[in-house]
Amino acid sequence: MSNKKDTNQAWGGRFNEATDDFVAKFTASVEFDQKLALHDIQGSLAHAEMLTSIDLLSPEELAAIKKGFSDIRMEIEAGTFEWHLALEDVHMNLEAALTEKIGGIGKKLHTGRSRNDQVATDLRLWLRDEIDLISKELSRLQRALVDLAEKESATIMPGFTHLQTAQPITFGHHLMAWFEMLDRDHGRLIDCRRRTNHSPLGAAALAGTTYPINRKMTATLLGFDEPMNNSLDAVSDRDFAIEFCSFASILMTHLSRVSEELILWNSAQFNFIDLPDRFCTGSSIMPQKKNPDVPELVRGKTGRVNGNLIALLTLMKSQPLAYNKDNQEDKEPLFDTVATVKDCLRALANMVPAIKSNQKSMTESARRGFATATDLADYLVRKNIAFRDSHEIVGKAVAYGLSINKDLSEMSLSELQQFSTVIEADVFNVLTLEGSVAARNHIGGTAPKQVRLATKAARKKMGAI
Ligand code: ARG
Numbered sequence: 001m002s003n004k005k006d007t008n009q010a011w012g013g014r015f016n017e018a019t020d021d022f023v024a025k026f027t028a029s030v031e032f033d034q035k036l037a038l039h040d041i042q043g044s045l046a047h048a049e050m051l052t053s054i055d056l057l058s059p060e061e062l063a064a065i066k067k068g069f070s071d072i073r074m075e076i077e078a079g080t081f082e083w084h085l086a087l088e089d090v091h092m093n094l095e096a097a098l099t100e101k102i103g104g105i106g107k108k109l110h111t112g113r114s115r116n117d118q119v120a121t122d123l124r125l126w127l128r129d130e131i132d133l134i135s136k137e138l139s140r141l142q143r144a145l146v147d148l149a150e151k152e153s154a155t156i157m158p159g160f161t162h163l164q165t166a167q168p169i170t171f172g173h174h175l176m177a178w179f180e181m182l183d184r185d186h187g188r189l190i191d192c193r194r195r196t197n198h199s200p201l202g203a204a205a206l207a208g209t210t211y212p213i214n215r216k217m218t219a220t221l222l223g224f225d226e227p228m229n230n231s232l233d234a235v236s237d238r239d240f241a242i243e244f245c246s247f248a249s250i251l252m253t254h255l256s257r258v259s260e261e262l263i264l265w266n267s268a269q270f271n272f273i274d275l276p277d278r279f280c281t282g283s284s285i286m287p288q289k290k291n292p293d294v295p296e297l298v299r300g301k302t303g304r305v306n307g308n309l310i311a312l313l314t315l316m317k318s319q320p321l322a323y324n325k326d327n328q329e330d331k332e333p334l335f336d337t338v339a340t341v342k343d344c345l346r347a348l349a350n351m352v353p354a355i356k357s358n359q360k361s362m363t364e365s366a367r368r369g370f371a372t373a374t375d376l377a378d379y380l381v382r383k384n385i386a387f388r389d390s391h392e393i394v395g396k397a398v399a400y401g402l403s404i405n406k407d408l409s410e411m412s413l414s415e416l417q418q419f420s421t422v423i424e425a426d427v428f429n430v431l432t433l434e435g436s437v438a439a440r441n442h443i444g445g446t447a448p449k450q451v452r453l454a455t456k457a458a459r460k461k462m463g464a465i
Contacts, residue, residue: 046221120200137345144352149175154448157362165369199224203234206322259295308333
């Protein structure tokens with residue numbers, strides 16, 4: 001970053017003294033908004049094309065602008081472009097560079113436009129591209145979950161409520177629950193893209209412009225669905241960024257819950273899964289350690305993403321219409337959220353296919369903890385005992401099991417009959433873990449058959465996303 005001290009050519013006309021050095025630094029955004037450079041060029045080219053169509057630029061001038069920007073783009077991509085703090089932001093840096101390259105024609109580019117509609121346009125174009133990348137990564141993670149769920153459709157594990165063994169479930173069913181959470185997030189992302197994809201360009205500073213501009217043309221050139229309806233709203237609306245950050249916070253909440261379970265299950269105490277070594281790290285003091293750093297970091301990064309959402313909400317609260325310099329503060333939280341979400345999705349999408357289930361230990365754990373107690377209660381109901389009474393009967397059987405350290409399925413028929421004489425030999429069909437999960441065979445149930453149907457439906461839906 002050069003600190004070359006130019007008077008800002010773009011607005012210096014009415015000023016009698018140079019900007020204070022600290023103020024220049026304090027108000028500049030180029031250190032972070034240079035990230036928008038390629039989208040700024042994209043917006044400028046559409047604007048120049050439109051100005052040409054209404055004879056405010058000649059075809060030759062348009063050609064010079066295109067050539068100038070193509071050179072600038074190459075310099076940016078090569079990392080040789082020189083950014084100047086004194087030129088404040090990405091927009092004025094690029095305009096100054098263009099003018100330096102093609103002379104006076106560059107000064108015509110800003111006709112009928114303001115940095116206010118320019119920055120709003122850039123940010124929407126940039127976010128739209130990022131949304132598309134995030135959508136791809138999210139799909140990759142969703143697919144990985146579906147693949148694993150299919151493989152594990154009949155693997156039995158304990159299902160928990162209050163982190164206490166509740167009922168047996170299939171591992172595939174649990175994985176598909178994660179899929180559903182992410183699928184709702186994906187829906188929110190697509191919704192957010194729809195509202196992001198509107199063009200502020202042409203709103204100019206706030207009130208529109210006196211030139212006979214063609215806003216539909218620039219919107220179409222930039223791939224926006226339509227121009228925004230109201231110029232004041234167009235330059236001041238940052239809902240799309242807030243909406244993206246809300247999507248991101250909910251997504252990270254989900255990824256954090258997923259991570260928490262992976263961390264628990266990977267512990268020696270649970271021993272349900274093995275995370276591959278390449279996704280873990282060791283301890284410098286305890287040689288036995290293999291730490292699940294990747295899910296731990298995903299869980300931890302949820303904090304900053306939530307913080308960014310609150311930053312944006314607070315930024316916009318009470319702002320009078322239309323543009324205020326406050327809005328320059330919209331970028332860093334949004335950039336950070338996008339980068340964090342992309343990294344977390346990538347880490348999990350790479351890791352999930354490599355998760356190894358410890359089926360034996362999952363099943364053994366389900367066997368402890370009386371996971372089929374509800375099945376026994378339901379069995380008694382089928383034998384004409386009222387549910388509240390059957391609940392009481394099974395409660396007593398569980399207390400007995402605890403005292404002699406036996407699961408319900410390990411008791412003999414006569415032991416079980418101490419609690420109710422209606423119990424017959426067929427009870428063992430419902431007391432086995434396999435029988436228990438297979439019996440929950442309805443839409444959304446944990447039966448292996450339903451899990452396979454769910455994975456099939458998910459695949460079909462993913463094809464459509
Ligand atoms: N750097 C500014 C931003 O990010 C660009 C818009 C400046 N507009 C203005 N009227 N000062 O918001």
